[in-house]
Amino acid sequence: MVFVAPKFTADQAxxxxxxxxxxxxxxxxxxxxxMSTLMANNCFRLLDHKxxxxxxxxxxxxxxxxxxxxxxxxxxxxxxxxxxxxxxxxDDLRTPEGDVVSSVEALAMVCRRLTEPSKLFTVAxxxxxxxxxxxxxxxxxxxxxxxxxxxxxxxxxxTVLKRLDDYCAAxxxxxxxxxxxxxxxxxxxSVYSGHSRRHCLNWQAITAPDGLIVSVYGPVExxxxxxxxxxxxxxxxxxxxxxxxxxxxxxxxxTYV
Numbered sequence: 001m002v003f004v005a006p007k008f009t010a011d012q013a014x015x016x017x018x019x020x021x022x023x024x025x026x027x028x029x030x031x032x033x034x035m036s037t038l039m040a041n042n043c044f045r046l047l048d049h050k051x052x053x054x055x056x057x058x059x060x061x062x063x064x065x066x067x068x069x070x071x072x073x074x075x076x077x078x079x080x081x082x083x084x085x086x087x088x089x090x091d092d093l094r095t096p097e098g099d100v101v102s103s104v105e106a107l108a109m110v111c112r113r114l115t116e117p118s119k120l121f122t123v124a125x126x127x128x129x130x131x132x133x134x135x136x137x138x139x140x141x142x143x144x145x146x147x148x149x150x151x152x153x154x155x156x157x158x159t160v161l162k163r164l165d166d167y168c169a170a171x172x173x174x175x176x177x178x179x180x181x182x183x184x185x186x187x188x189x190s191v192y193s194g195h196s197r198r199h200c201l202n203w204q205a206i207t208a209p210d211g212l213i214v215s216v217y218g219p220v221e222x223x224x225x226x227x228x229x230x231x232x233x234x235x236x237x238x239x240x241x242x243x244x245x246x247x248x249x250x251x252x253x254x255t256y257v
Contacts, residue, residue, distance in 0.1 A: 007047040016044065051121055057128035059105040071126075072111040076104075083107045087148050088141070095136045099129075106141040113138055155235070156214045161244050163208070168248065170209040204229050206250065226252075 008016065020038075024031035038044040065075040072079060088103035101109075105127070112123050124134035146153070160167075203218030204226070217233040230236065239245040 004042045005045060007045045009047055013044070013046055053121070053125050053128065053130055055128045057126060059101075059108060059127055061104075071115065072108050073115055074111060079104050079108055079111070086145055088144060093137065093141060093144075095133075095140045097136055099133050099136050099140075101137055103141075106137050109134060110138050110141050110145075153216045155238060156212070157242070159212070160208065160214050161242075163210070164244060164248070167209050171251075202226075202229055204233055204235075206235075 017035075020034050021031055024034055035044065061076065063071075063076055065077075068075050068079070074082060083103045086107070088107060090103070092100050093103050093106040094100050109123070109127060109129075112118075112126070120131045120134065124131045127134065129137070200222050201219040202222055202224065203216065204220075205213050205217070206215040208214050215235060217229070217235065220229045220232060224232070239248075239250075
């Protein structure tokens with residue numbers, strides 16, 4: 001077994017050096033010998049320098065549509081419209097720690113974080129915020145969205161009922177089976193542990209034939225089977241209470257179900 005000491009800050013390293021110098025009784029050769037031994041055995045290591053955020057970067061309100069779509073999956077005009085529809089604060093969004101940004105920028109930061117699996121430093125640097133501030137702003141924006149629209153995340157009832165017949169007809173046109181289907185249980189996302197090669201977190205979602213995600217549930221521990229997760233979500237019981245879903249079927253991914 002190899003012992004590896006934690007990395008020290010500059011203040012901690014200075015204190016250790018003073019103790020070693022005192023232990024060496026001011027003898028330079030003895031001091032250097034002790035330090036060489038400590039470093040060779042990974043007992044004296046300094047923290048790496050933190051990467052520097054370019055705080056001259058900022059959120060570009062007039063960003064061209066093609067670039068905005070790549071970064072946020074929305075144009076700037078669409079971001080403004082979506083922020084209003086999602087009932088984000090009309091003026092600025094403030095975090096409990098005092099960070100202040102416009103609601104459109106906060107929404108853009110959330111969208112940017114979800115667009116691709118980038119490092120937090122990368123996306124924070126694009127907006128000219130520290131990684132801590134970026135996380136706080138995203139967390140606050142998501143908390144507001146969840147508080148206002150949690151029921152829609154669980155199941156978009158009004159939209160599904162309005163389009164239910166169209167969904168069933170669309171599936172019937174592309175399926176040889178007679179049962180009317182209205183959705184597809186899919187979109188499972190997992191966080192993997194490279195060491196154990198097992199799921200850490202699972203999500204469940206239902207995707208309608210037009211591509212709209214009409215239900216999201218999770219996260220659930222990765223050791224749970226998909227059928228267990230479906231039972232935990234209570235989705236089947238929810239749909240059984242709605243008469244419009246009588247005789248309808250949801251596709252499940254044959255790989256997991």
